[in-house]
Amino acid sequence: MALLITADQVLQGPAGARIKDGAVLVDGSAIVAVGPRGVVEALAGPDVERSDHPGATVLPGLINCHVHLAFDAGPDPVGTLGDTDDAALALGMADRARQLLAGGVTTARDLGDRGALAVRLRDTIAAGDLPGPRILAATAPLTPPGGHCWFLGGEVDGTAAIRDRIRRNVAAGADLIKVMASGGQMTPGGAAMWESQFDTEQLRVVVDEAHEAGLRVAAHAHGTASIVSAVDAGVDSLEHCTWLTDGVPDEREDVAARIVEQGIHVCSAMSPNWRAFIERLGPERAERSFARLRWMDGLGVRLVTGTDAGLPFSGFGDFVGALGLYEYLGFPLERIVEMATTRSAEALGLTDETGRLAPGLAADLLVVAGDPTTDLNALRDPALILARGRRHQNG
Ligand SMILES: [Zn+2]
Incomplete structure (x- = not known):
């Protein structure tokens, strides 16, 4: 037709x-x-x-390069997930996929779910049986025992376990591999967000095994040390890329130059609620954190768009609100549209398909x-x- x-x-x-x-x-x-x-x-x-x-x-x-369909964007997504069985979770994920599409997102990369449910949803949507965007699914993100988002099922201890986990994800239908190179903010008892969770050698094993299977690697990395390791290991994208050492901003221009050289894409994964981030951190610290995006852009780092949808107050329906951050930072609107379409398709390896x-x-x-x-x-x-x-x- x-x-x-x-x-x-x-x-x-x-x-x-x-x-x-x-x-x-x-x-x-x-x-x-x-x-x-x-x-x-x-x-x-x-x-x-x-x-x-x-x-x-x-x-x-539009392309949202960083979502978590398994999280409900409520005040306690981790607790809620723990209380939700797979059947109910699958229904919630389908509803959130529909919300993404209603907000103009026709491609979404899911960077960590439970039980590879995003793979099933991806296939159901692709078959035309449910409304939603094209989904790329990372399935269980790799993390050390008890590490950031361990409850998603991707705990690995040592290189043999890393290879085994990746093979299981591949067998479950993963489109890419996600590794939690640093700690994060939503796992009680886990590493601090700037602390590395894997060393460079381990990240090399991740990249080697994933690339062997033809899959890209997205590395969650807040800490400068974890960014350096991920770049050394040759990951394909850096998520958050917050450049922190012991909680303090610590950008490294030599490393940023290698991010550019290696063609690594960077997704800040800031929520549509970024104004609340300013309120929470105060204008000075928030500006210091946002400044890294301008700084990377100025050095030629390929920035792409994503929202960490599913985390507290990062809903699935307001992608445009998240793009507003880049307008606030002074990016020309034409470039923001390019980031949210063509550049993001490049980051996802979808230039022959969309963007x-x-x-x-x-x-x-x-x-x-x-x-x-x-x-x-x-x-x-x-x-x-x-x-x-x-x-x-x-x-
Ligand atoms: Zn995330």
Whole structure:
């Protein structure tokens, strides 16, 4: 079934790639043509179904590179998860996936769930049986015994256990491997967030085993030492990348240069509630923490977008709110759209599938009133959401 979408402008994804008075032709799950309205109309023929949107923008569906579908975004997601059996958890995860899609997210990377339930949900959505974004699932994140998020089932002690865990994740259908290179904030009794949980040698084993299976490695790393180890080990993305030593900011320019050189993507995973972060830390410390994003960007580090959805007060429906942080930091809006689409697709290894509007790619797209490159709020409440060609109706 073909669909011709026309609008005042088409943003193809990369900053600067803009077609005024443009059109996108979709056939089934794929994009067939993108270009000026007249050209695409001629290709489509007179009988095609039309969806005309004066005053609107067509752009690629958004990509959230850091979510946890297993967490409910309530005040105590870990406690709630512990009290929820797999059947109820699967229902909650399906509902949260639907919320992501309703907010314009057509691809989400799940960086840690329980029992590989995100793999089942991924396949159900892909089969068209439930609404939701394309999901990449890390399944159980690797962590030392009792370490950060141990309750997700990925505890490993020593290199043999690391290899075994990765093989189990691969067998369960994982799309990538997540490793908790440093401690975090939500595991009682675990390492402090800046403390390393694995040494460089162990992280090398993680990368070696994952790459052997053709999977990328995402490393959760708050501490500078853990960032250095992860970069030495050759991970593919750094999550949070907070640059802390003993709780104090400690950025290293030589390491940032290697992040750029090695093509490692960085996802800050800041929630849509980032203003509360300012209130909690105070403006000075918050600014010091946010400044690392500007600093990395200035050095050429490839930043991508994610929200840690599922953590307390990081809901699944407000991706646009999280993008607002980058506007606050002074990023041009066109670049924010690029980060949330094309760059994030690169980070996930999906450039042949999504992240741009181009012939042959999946029909993951949004139609929004107005122009998100002059007002990000235009991304809220899209008039049309297509995920792999399927129309999602909000409300
Ligand atoms: Zn996370």
